[in-house]
Amino acid sequence: MSKFIGFLYGLTAYLIFFVTFLYAIGFVEGMIVPKAIDTGPVVPVAEALIVNLLLMSLFAVQHSVMARRQFKDWWTLFVPKPVERSTYVLFASLALAFLFWQWRPMPTVVWQVANPGIANAIIGLSFIGWLLVLVSTFLINHFELFGLHQVANHLTGRDVPAMRFKTPMLYNFVRHPIYLGFIIAFWAAPTMTVGHLLFAAVTTAYIFVGIFLEEHDLTELFGDDYRNYKRRVSMIIPWRKSI
Template identity: 30%
Template sequence: MHSLLAHGAGVAWLGRLLGPAARLGYNLIAVLHLGAVLLFGHWLAAGSLPFERADGLIWLQWAAVAAGLLIGGLALRDYDLGRFGGLWYLRNRSVPGAAEVPEPLVVTGLHRYVRHPLYSAAFLLLWGVVDGPLALATAVWASAYFVIGTWFEERKLVRLYGETYRAYRRRVPAFLPWKGRVRIEGLR
């Protein structure tokens, strides 16, 4: 549902249904779906036992969770949270064409290391909490969803920003900062 509502006809349908509250509605639907999936998963996994894990692995997982929270928090600082959450669209509903103005391409902060720092944070959080069958299944399927979703997201970003995004994509890795801090001059 998240993917269907994020692009093309889904965006248009939400726009017709909710007007300037479409982004806020999209976020609310995403949270409700996530909650429903987690509740269903807990119901399915009721009675399953946690995995036996070595103390070193448990500490490594806690470090991954801490890193995921830190990276996620730092990454959010680079976004316009009003647009991200949807409140900006409500505040600017009387401005003609405001909803059609794309957000600026973010290539600063953690985006100099990875193109999708929020996904990187989510991977760390997902895998950091794996302690049983439900958490493992969630980490596997959510990771696959993020990788596939990134492919669609990047197609949208190329349509929005053209060669600027293509150049950024060539220079900066998607999730793992294996290149270190990348020089991004001339990409704005």
């Protein structure tokens, strides 16, 4: 029964993540969702800036701290190991949902593309970024990344396979295609407001901090395999020399 409850918990966490991911697309693109990045009551600029920075900082701290090995070693003293990843995904989704809910729009336009054809092309590029994010997760095991694989294995009594170093398809051209997809999705905007620019700039800065932390962990885990991979493949820009 505890295994089944763990599976239901992991499934619920995954579904919450997936809904949050879909909402994120609408939030950034300003489409369909009831509250987007440029909609809602407008407050004084200073208030909006402080609140939005705090919201992004909350997500960044949660997302980074809970992903560190030292935190996981402590956290799994209280949270069963099979649902540890699901709990991380759930907390990250809730932090992101809170950001969407409390975000203060800053609607002053920084730039705007007037030509409809070019504007639609930029929107299309942004959606290519979102697609790149999703495809890249499946290349490295989407369901393991978001905790569902672990609770399913626990339910059926199978051991979780040991992590092995692999570089499927896109990962042979850039080390972090998921982050590249987010950068494209956030910056490819035909209408860029101050609020959207703030969101794109801060999240991009956080992405590079996240890469530094993640690569430190991956080097510890895979040793020379990952060091050689870093020398061979560029971090974020496919056509640049590896850095």
